[in-house]
Protein backbone atom coordinates (compact mmCIF):
# COMPACT_ATOMS: atom_id res chain seq x y z
CA UNK A 1 0.00 0.00 0.00
CA UNK A 2 1.15 3.52 -0.73
CA UNK A 3 0.64 6.73 1.20
CA UNK A 4 -2.46 8.70 0.28
CA UNK A 5 -2.08 11.56 -2.17
CA UNK A 6 -5.43 13.05 -1.14
CA UNK A 7 -6.73 13.04 -4.67
CA UNK A 8 -10.19 14.27 -5.63
CA UNK A 9 -12.40 11.61 -3.98
CA UNK A 10 -10.32 11.32 -0.80
CA UNK A 11 -10.22 15.14 -0.39
CA UNK A 12 -13.97 15.39 -1.09
CA UNK A 13 -14.87 12.82 1.56
CA UNK A 14 -12.38 14.27 4.08
CA UNK A 15 -13.94 17.73 3.80
CA UNK A 16 -17.49 16.34 3.77
CA UNK A 17 -16.82 14.65 7.15
CA UNK A 18 -15.48 17.89 8.69
CA UNK A 19 -18.36 19.97 7.32
CA UNK A 20 -21.00 17.54 8.59
CA UNK A 21 -19.40 17.29 12.06
CA UNK A 22 -17.42 20.53 12.62
CA UNK A 23 -17.29 19.86 16.40
CA UNK A 24 -16.15 16.24 16.28
CA UNK A 25 -12.41 17.09 16.38
CA UNK A 26 -12.64 20.29 18.46
CA UNK A 27 -10.74 18.61 21.33
CA UNK A 28 -7.72 18.50 18.95
CA UNK A 29 -7.91 22.30 18.56
CA UNK A 30 -8.20 23.20 22.27
CA UNK A 31 -4.53 22.54 23.17
CA UNK A 32 -3.59 24.37 19.96
CA UNK A 33 -5.28 27.53 21.21
CA UNK A 34 -2.69 27.64 23.99
CA UNK A 35 0.30 26.21 22.12
CA UNK A 36 -0.15 28.24 18.91
CA UNK A 37 -1.45 31.51 20.31
CA UNK A 38 0.07 34.73 18.96
CA UNK A 39 1.48 37.49 21.16
CA UNK A 40 -1.69 39.44 20.31
CA UNK A 41 -4.82 38.02 18.67
CA UNK A 42 -4.95 39.09 15.01
CA UNK A 43 -1.25 39.97 14.67
CA UNK A 44 1.73 38.12 13.20
CA UNK A 45 2.32 35.43 10.56
CA UNK A 46 1.59 31.71 10.81
CA UNK A 47 2.59 28.87 8.49
CA UNK A 48 0.61 25.64 8.56
CA UNK A 49 2.27 22.50 7.18
CA UNK A 50 -0.27 20.08 5.66
CA UNK A 51 -3.32 22.30 5.93
CA UNK A 52 -5.62 19.83 4.19
CA UNK A 53 -9.01 21.39 3.46
CA UNK A 54 -8.44 24.15 6.04
CA UNK A 55 -9.78 22.71 9.28
CA UNK A 56 -7.09 24.28 11.52
CA UNK A 57 -6.42 27.03 8.96
CA UNK A 58 -9.79 28.66 9.75
CA UNK A 59 -8.84 28.94 13.42
CA UNK A 60 -5.36 30.26 12.57
CA UNK A 61 -6.94 32.94 10.38
CA UNK A 62 -8.81 34.24 13.42
CA UNK A 63 -5.58 34.23 15.46
CA UNK A 64 -2.97 35.62 13.00
CA UNK A 65 -2.95 38.48 10.46
CA UNK A 66 -1.45 36.26 7.70
CA UNK A 67 -1.65 32.48 7.28
CA UNK A 68 0.31 30.46 4.71
CA UNK A 69 -1.22 27.03 4.04
CA UNK A 70 1.50 24.65 2.82
CA UNK A 71 0.12 21.55 1.08
CA UNK A 72 1.08 18.78 -1.29
CA UNK A 73 -2.42 18.00 -2.57
CA UNK A 74 -3.90 20.39 -5.16
CA UNK A 75 -7.32 18.87 -4.42
CA UNK A 76 -7.02 19.80 -0.74
CA UNK A 77 -5.77 23.31 -1.59
CA UNK A 78 -8.84 23.88 -3.80
CA UNK A 79 -10.93 23.58 -0.64
CA UNK A 80 -8.99 26.13 1.45
CA UNK A 81 -11.00 28.96 3.02
CA UNK A 82 -10.70 32.38 1.38
CA UNK A 83 -7.87 34.53 2.60
CA UNK A 84 -5.29 31.85 3.44
CA UNK A 85 -2.24 31.97 1.16
CA UNK A 86 -1.89 28.61 -0.62
CA UNK A 87 1.65 27.27 -1.02
CA UNK A 88 1.81 24.04 -3.03
CA UNK A 89 4.89 21.88 -2.38
CA UNK A 90 6.26 18.50 -3.44
CA UNK A 91 7.76 17.83 -0.03
CA UNK A 92 8.42 19.82 3.11
CA UNK A 93 12.24 19.97 2.86
CA UNK A 94 12.44 21.46 -0.64
CA UNK A 95 9.02 23.11 -0.21
CA UNK A 96 10.40 25.71 2.19
CA UNK A 97 11.81 27.52 -0.85
CA UNK A 98 8.21 28.16 -2.05
CA UNK A 99 7.55 30.50 0.91
CA UNK A 100 8.07 34.07 -0.33
CA UNK A 101 11.60 35.22 0.52
CA UNK A 102 11.75 37.46 3.56
CA UNK A 103 8.74 35.84 5.30
CA UNK A 104 9.84 34.96 8.84
CA UNK A 105 6.82 33.34 10.53
CA UNK A 106 6.05 33.72 14.23
CA UNK A 107 4.51 30.26 14.20
CA UNK A 108 4.97 27.07 12.19
CA UNK A 109 2.31 24.52 13.07
CA UNK A 110 1.22 21.14 11.75
CA UNK A 111 -1.75 18.92 12.64
CA UNK A 112 -2.09 15.24 11.65
CA UNK A 113 0.35 15.50 8.75
CA UNK A 114 3.90 14.41 9.62
CA UNK A 115 3.09 10.68 9.77
CA UNK A 116 2.45 10.86 6.00
CA UNK A 117 6.10 11.83 5.37
CA UNK A 118 7.83 8.53 4.64
CA UNK A 119 10.92 7.23 2.90
CA UNK A 120 10.82 3.73 1.36
CA UNK A 121 13.32 0.89 0.96
CA UNK A 122 14.38 0.95 -2.70
CA UNK A 123 14.03 -2.84 -3.16
CA UNK A 124 10.90 -3.73 -1.19
CA UNK A 125 9.00 -0.43 -1.42
CA UNK A 126 8.19 -0.81 2.29
CA UNK A 127 8.47 2.15 4.68
CA UNK A 128 12.02 2.61 5.97
CA UNK A 129 11.42 3.73 9.58
CA UNK A 130 14.86 5.22 10.24
CA UNK A 131 14.99 7.09 6.91
CA UNK A 132 11.42 8.35 7.51
CA UNK A 133 12.36 9.61 10.98
CA UNK A 134 15.35 11.46 9.49
CA UNK A 135 13.22 12.94 6.69
CA UNK A 136 10.63 14.17 9.20
CA UNK A 137 13.38 15.67 11.37
CA UNK A 138 14.93 17.37 8.32
CA UNK A 139 11.48 18.74 7.43
CA UNK A 140 11.20 20.30 10.89
CA UNK A 141 14.75 21.73 10.64
CA UNK A 142 14.03 23.31 7.23
CA UNK A 143 11.07 25.27 8.65
CA UNK A 144 12.79 26.09 11.97
CA UNK A 145 15.42 27.86 9.83
CA UNK A 146 12.68 30.15 8.49
CA UNK A 147 11.06 30.86 11.89
CA UNK A 148 11.55 34.34 13.38
CA UNK A 149 13.82 34.45 16.44
CA UNK A 150 11.58 33.64 19.39
CA UNK A 151 9.06 32.01 17.03
CA UNK A 152 7.26 28.82 18.03
CA UNK A 153 7.08 25.42 16.30
CA UNK A 154 4.09 23.21 17.14
CA UNK A 155 3.83 19.66 15.81
CA UNK A 156 0.69 17.67 16.60
CA UNK A 157 0.27 14.13 15.34
CA UNK A 158 -0.55 10.53 16.16
CA UNK A 159 2.38 8.92 17.98
CA UNK A 160 3.52 6.59 20.77
CA UNK A 161 3.80 7.20 24.50
CA UNK A 162 7.06 5.85 25.93
CA UNK A 163 5.98 5.34 29.53
CA UNK A 164 3.74 2.60 30.91
CA UNK A 165 2.04 4.61 33.68
CA UNK A 166 -1.70 4.52 34.05
CA UNK A 167 -3.45 7.47 32.40
CA UNK A 168 -4.29 9.43 35.52
CA UNK A 169 -0.72 9.25 36.86
CA UNK A 170 0.67 10.19 33.44
CA UNK A 171 -1.65 13.18 32.95
CA UNK A 172 -1.17 14.42 36.52
CA UNK A 173 2.61 14.31 36.05
CA UNK A 174 2.27 15.99 32.62
CA UNK A 175 0.19 18.80 34.17
CA UNK A 176 2.84 19.36 36.87
CA UNK A 177 5.67 19.31 34.32
CA UNK A 178 3.87 21.73 31.99
CA UNK A 179 2.96 24.11 34.83
CA UNK A 180 6.59 24.15 36.02
CA UNK A 181 7.78 24.81 32.45
CA UNK A 182 5.37 27.78 32.39
CA UNK A 183 4.01 26.66 29.02
CA UNK A 184 1.95 28.99 26.82
CA UNK A 185 -1.67 29.68 27.63
CA UNK A 186 -4.56 31.59 26.06
CA UNK A 187 -6.50 34.18 28.07
CA UNK A 188 -10.16 33.33 28.74
CA UNK A 189 -11.31 36.49 26.90
CA UNK A 190 -9.43 35.40 23.75
CA UNK A 191 -11.01 31.92 23.92
CA UNK A 192 -14.44 33.60 24.13
CA UNK A 193 -13.62 35.85 21.14
CA UNK A 194 -12.58 32.85 19.02
CA UNK A 195 -15.68 30.93 20.11
CA UNK A 196 -17.84 33.80 18.84
CA UNK A 197 -15.89 34.07 15.58
CA UNK A 198 -16.19 30.32 14.81
CA UNK A 199 -19.45 29.19 16.43
CA UNK A 200 -19.62 25.95 14.40
CA UNK A 201 -16.46 24.63 16.16
CA UNK A 202 -18.18 24.84 19.57
CA UNK A 203 -14.99 25.68 21.49
CA UNK A 204 -16.75 26.75 24.71
CA UNK A 205 -19.37 23.97 24.49
CA UNK A 206 -16.61 21.36 24.13
CA UNK A 207 -14.71 22.78 27.13
CA UNK A 208 -17.96 22.46 29.09
CA UNK A 209 -18.33 18.79 28.07
CA UNK A 210 -14.75 18.16 29.30
CA UNK A 211 -15.48 19.88 32.59
CA UNK A 212 -12.75 22.45 32.00
CA UNK A 213 -13.20 25.43 34.29
CA UNK A 214 -13.63 28.92 32.87
CA UNK A 215 -10.37 30.81 32.81
CA UNK A 216 -7.10 30.75 30.91
CA UNK A 217 -6.60 27.73 28.68
CA UNK A 218 -3.30 25.84 28.91
CA UNK A 219 -1.96 22.39 28.09
CA UNK A 220 -1.42 21.84 31.82
CA UNK A 221 -5.04 22.76 32.60
CA UNK A 222 -6.34 20.43 29.88
CA UNK A 223 -4.14 17.55 31.13
CA UNK A 224 -5.56 18.08 34.62
CA UNK A 225 -9.17 18.19 33.34
CA UNK A 226 -8.69 14.94 31.38
CA UNK A 227 -7.08 13.27 34.42
CA UNK A 228 -10.01 14.33 36.63
CA UNK A 229 -12.65 13.24 34.12
CA UNK A 230 -11.00 9.85 33.54
CA UNK A 231 -10.45 9.97 29.77
CA UNK A 232 -8.18 7.04 28.81
CA UNK A 233 -4.79 7.02 27.07
CA UNK A 234 -3.11 3.95 25.65
CA UNK A 235 0.54 3.44 24.69
CA UNK A 236 0.00 3.27 20.93
CA UNK A 237 -3.23 5.25 20.67
CA UNK A 238 -4.79 5.20 17.18
CA UNK A 239 -1.67 3.72 15.49
CA UNK A 240 -3.20 0.28 14.95
CA UNK A 241 -6.26 1.96 13.43
CA UNK A 242 -3.95 3.44 10.77
CA UNK A 243 -1.69 0.40 10.41
CA UNK A 244 -4.55 -2.08 10.03
CA UNK A 245 -7.95 -0.53 9.23
CA UNK A 246 -6.85 2.52 7.20
CA UNK A 247 -3.95 0.71 5.51
CA UNK A 248 -6.24 -2.10 4.33
CA UNK A 249 -9.48 -0.25 3.69
CA UNK A 250 -8.76 3.34 2.68
CA UNK A 251 -9.43 4.02 -1.00
CA UNK A 252 -5.85 5.36 -1.29
CA UNK A 253 -4.10 3.10 1.24
CA UNK A 254 -1.99 4.46 4.06
CA UNK A 255 1.65 3.77 4.89
CA UNK A 256 3.03 5.86 7.73
CA UNK A 257 5.84 6.49 10.19
CA UNK A 258 4.81 7.55 13.71
CA UNK A 259 7.15 9.21 16.21
CA UNK A 260 7.52 8.08 19.80
CA UNK A 261 7.35 10.94 22.30
CA UNK A 262 11.00 10.59 23.39
CA UNK A 263 12.37 10.42 19.82
CA UNK A 264 10.27 13.42 18.84
CA UNK A 265 11.61 15.52 21.75
CA UNK A 266 15.18 14.64 20.79
CA UNK A 267 14.46 15.27 17.09
CA UNK A 268 13.00 18.73 17.70
CA UNK A 269 16.01 19.74 19.82
CA UNK A 270 18.40 18.50 17.10
CA UNK A 271 16.36 20.47 14.53
CA UNK A 272 17.25 23.65 16.45
CA UNK A 273 14.42 24.17 18.96
CA UNK A 274 14.72 25.07 22.66
CA UNK A 275 12.26 24.62 25.53
CA UNK A 276 10.89 21.49 23.87
CA UNK A 277 7.87 19.81 25.46
CA UNK A 278 6.13 16.68 24.19
CA UNK A 279 2.92 15.53 25.84
CA UNK A 280 0.31 12.96 24.90
CA UNK A 281 -3.24 14.20 25.48
CA UNK A 282 -6.62 12.55 25.00
CA UNK A 283 -8.46 14.23 22.12
CA UNK A 284 -11.81 12.41 22.31
CA UNK A 285 -13.90 12.88 19.18
CA UNK A 286 -17.41 13.78 20.29
CA UNK A 287 -20.68 12.84 18.55
CA UNK A 288 -24.29 12.73 19.58
CA UNK A 289 -24.62 9.03 18.71
CA UNK A 290 -22.60 6.05 17.51
CA UNK A 291 -24.04 6.14 14.00
CA UNK A 292 -22.57 9.61 13.50
CA UNK A 293 -19.19 8.43 14.79
CA UNK A 294 -19.03 5.48 12.35
CA UNK A 295 -20.10 7.64 9.39
CA UNK A 296 -17.47 10.28 10.24
CA UNK A 297 -14.68 7.70 10.49
CA UNK A 298 -15.76 6.10 7.21
CA UNK A 299 -15.64 9.46 5.42
CA UNK A 300 -12.62 11.10 7.10
CA UNK A 301 -10.35 8.13 6.29
CA UNK A 302 -11.96 7.44 2.90
CA UNK A 303 -12.74 3.83 3.87
CA UNK A 304 -14.26 1.37 1.46
CA UNK A 305 -15.74 -1.28 3.72
CA UNK A 306 -18.44 -2.68 1.40
CA UNK A 307 -16.33 -5.26 -0.51
CA UNK A 308 -15.02 -6.69 2.79
CA UNK A 309 -18.57 -6.87 4.10
CA UNK A 310 -19.73 -8.74 0.99
CA UNK A 311 -16.74 -11.13 1.15
CA UNK A 312 -16.76 -11.94 4.88
CA UNK A 313 -20.24 -10.95 6.01
CA UNK A 314 -18.60 -8.85 8.71
CA UNK A 315 -20.11 -5.39 9.03
CA UNK A 316 -18.18 -2.18 8.39
CA UNK A 317 -18.75 -1.08 11.97
CA UNK A 318 -17.19 -4.32 13.26
CA UNK A 319 -14.10 -3.64 11.11
CA UNK A 320 -13.78 -0.13 12.61
CA UNK A 321 -14.32 -1.57 16.11
CA UNK A 322 -11.29 -3.86 15.76
CA UNK A 323 -8.87 -0.99 16.33
CA UNK A 324 -10.85 1.97 17.70
CA UNK A 325 -12.93 2.22 20.85
CA UNK A 326 -16.26 4.01 20.49
CA UNK A 327 -18.06 4.44 23.80
CA UNK A 328 -21.47 5.94 24.37
CA UNK A 329 -23.32 7.45 27.31
CA UNK A 330 -26.69 9.18 27.54
CA UNK A 331 -25.48 12.35 25.76
CA UNK A 332 -22.55 11.41 23.54
CA UNK A 333 -20.69 8.81 21.54
CA UNK A 334 -16.95 9.20 22.16
CA UNK A 335 -14.12 7.94 19.94
CA UNK A 336 -11.01 7.47 22.06
CA UNK A 337 -8.52 9.40 19.92
CA UNK A 338 -5.23 10.81 21.28
CA UNK A 339 -2.35 12.90 19.91
CA UNK A 340 1.21 13.96 20.71
CA UNK A 341 1.51 17.73 21.27
CA UNK A 342 5.08 18.91 20.71
CA UNK A 343 6.22 22.51 21.07
CA UNK A 344 9.55 24.33 20.91
CA UNK A 345 10.90 27.84 20.57
CA UNK A 346 13.61 29.12 18.23
CA UNK A 347 16.43 30.65 20.23
CA UNK A 348 19.60 30.73 18.15
CA UNK A 349 20.75 27.86 15.95
CA UNK A 350 20.76 24.85 18.32
CA UNK A 351 18.25 23.61 20.89
CA UNK A 352 19.37 24.20 24.45
CA UNK A 353 16.99 22.48 26.85
CA UNK A 354 14.15 20.05 26.75
CA UNK A 355 11.49 18.44 28.85
CA UNK A 356 9.44 15.55 27.58
CA UNK A 357 7.70 12.29 28.34
CA UNK A 358 11.04 10.58 28.66
CA UNK A 359 14.72 11.37 28.23
CA UNK A 360 15.75 11.81 24.60
CA UNK A 361 17.26 8.74 22.96
Ligand SMILES: C[S@@+](CC[C@H](N)C(=O)[O-])C[C@H]1O[C@@H](n2cnc3c(N)ncnc32)[C@H](O)[C@@H]1O
Pocket residue numbers: 005006049050051052053054055056070071072073076089090091092110111112113116117
Ligand atom coordinates in the same frame (compact mmCIF):
# COMPACT_ATOMS: atom_id res chain seq x y z
C1 LIG B 1 -4.79 13.92 7.50
S1 LIG B 1 -4.64 15.35 6.51
C2 LIG B 1 -4.68 16.60 7.77
C3 LIG B 1 -5.17 17.92 7.24
C4 LIG B 1 -5.42 18.98 8.32
N1 LIG B 1 -4.17 19.37 8.95
C5 LIG B 1 -6.40 18.48 9.35
O1 LIG B 1 -5.98 18.18 10.48
O2 LIG B 1 -7.58 18.38 9.02
C6 LIG B 1 -2.91 15.35 6.05
C7 LIG B 1 -2.56 16.39 5.02
O3 LIG B 1 -1.15 16.43 4.86
C8 LIG B 1 -0.85 16.62 3.50
N2 LIG B 1 0.52 16.17 3.25
C9 LIG B 1 0.99 14.91 3.31
N3 LIG B 1 2.31 14.90 3.07
C10 LIG B 1 2.68 16.19 2.84
C11 LIG B 1 3.90 16.83 2.55
N4 LIG B 1 5.05 16.15 2.42
N5 LIG B 1 3.91 18.17 2.39
C12 LIG B 1 2.76 18.89 2.54
N6 LIG B 1 1.57 18.33 2.83
C13 LIG B 1 1.54 17.00 2.98
C14 LIG B 1 -1.90 15.79 2.79
O4 LIG B 1 -2.07 16.17 1.43
C15 LIG B 1 -3.13 16.07 3.64
O5 LIG B 1 -3.86 17.18 3.19
